[in-house]
Amino acid sequence: MSETANGRVPLSAPESEDYESAEHTSVSPDSTKKSKKKLLIIVAAALVLLAGGGFVAWKKSSLFQTTVKSHLDTKGKFSALNTPILLGIPTIISNLDSGDGHPVYVKLTAKVEVLGASNEASLQDKVPEIQDMFQTYLHETRAQDIRGNGIYRLREAMLRRLRANMAPLQVTNLYLVEFLVQ
Template sequence: MSDETAAPAAGEEGNGAPAEGRKGLSRKKLILLSAVPLLLVGGGIGAWQAHLLPFGGSGKAAAHNGQPASSEAASQRLLLSVPSATANLDNGAGRTMYVKMTASVEVEGAQNLTALQARIPEIQDIFQTYLHESRPQDLHGSGFYRLREALLRRLRVAFAPLTISNIYITELLTQ
């Protein structure tokens, strides 16, 4: 009999606790559900004031403040063809391996092409120095992507006031 009396008492406590927990849970949900829309509205107002939204009058201001118009940007981009650079690779096995690379560099912000052509030897030196530090297995597979990114990084540092936007590797031969 004591077992029967103890069981309903525990059941009553069990029924009371979840009901109390549901109230707490519903309050949390209510607070959360009211806070999320307030945060979204606040973020939208902040984005509108910072001219980050693409619609309305603020989108036009963002386009002009952030980037120049496409016709202006196209007139400032120059494509500089770099002659072939040949370097021996660091093989480590005593066997000499050579690499030949031809590329074009896209430069933004330069006034004319003749000023850039005077810096072609500097570009070739950057190419040859990096290629000489590379190993033959570094140029296979995804190494080609790493080669391109490393050369872009080095060119951007060397041409700091100008912007190197891209490098187009047109020929890469290993022997």
Template sequence: MAEENETAGAEAPPPKSKKKLIVIVGAVLGLAALGGGGWYYKQHTAKMTKKVEPVVQEEPFLVDIPTVISNLDSSSGRPMFVKISAKLQVRGTTSQQVTAMMPEIQNIFQSYLHESSQADLGGNGIYRLREALLDRIAVQLAPIEVRDLLFTEFLIQ
């Protein structure tokens, strides 16, 4: 019978100290997982909130248009050139957004000037040129409000 008591003791449940150890280790691992998940969430939401929006200027401001040199339509066969420097007055955007659209603005200048002749630009022709370019640029840059087009240099050769 003594042997039976010894074998019965071997089949008995493990002592409480091992159960406590397993529970404590599980709790520590659970807390570590929650802490790591919280830290990961905090780091990634911080990056998303750090995204800086460009500040839209509500006051009108001027943007320089690079000098445009274009040949005019000439029926005589002699090349005629025009050199124009201008500024564009815009509102409700940032300078970087307008600068990003500068190739389109220069294309509008080039295509319109290439179709014009020297006679078209004489007299009130500069005013008509300004109005035509202003209308085309306003359509191209919409929804940006284009207020004015100011010529700073205008040379026909």
């Protein structure tokens, strides 16, 4: 490269061509095709994800609506058969099987959660049967059977018996409101 009188290097045509050719080679037609392909793939994937999310949201909303519709009666009100009823069982005092002649007493108050009944009054005729079932089961139980988590096992056994005795109705839970062993 030759310098001019003022000390500058003149731009020659070949150097400027190299500059322009370098400019053109940095973005070749092949690279623009590749970037367009990548962009197209990304857009297609995003559309598929959006469509899938929309479908899931639509299905969930229709599932919710069918669930709500199944709980509605013909007048558009929630059916009384699908609302749980808490049936209060009066306090029961029973003696346990001690085996050694020493009396052990249990005081029990419970509530039974029932589905499938129209109202609590329709369940009141079942209360004596439930009390008899509780008394019979408690007479068979020993004091050492209800120590520790034995109360949980007692509750589960009573719940199984309740479900069997009240078969057309669905017993969902048994709440032991008061349980005292003396």
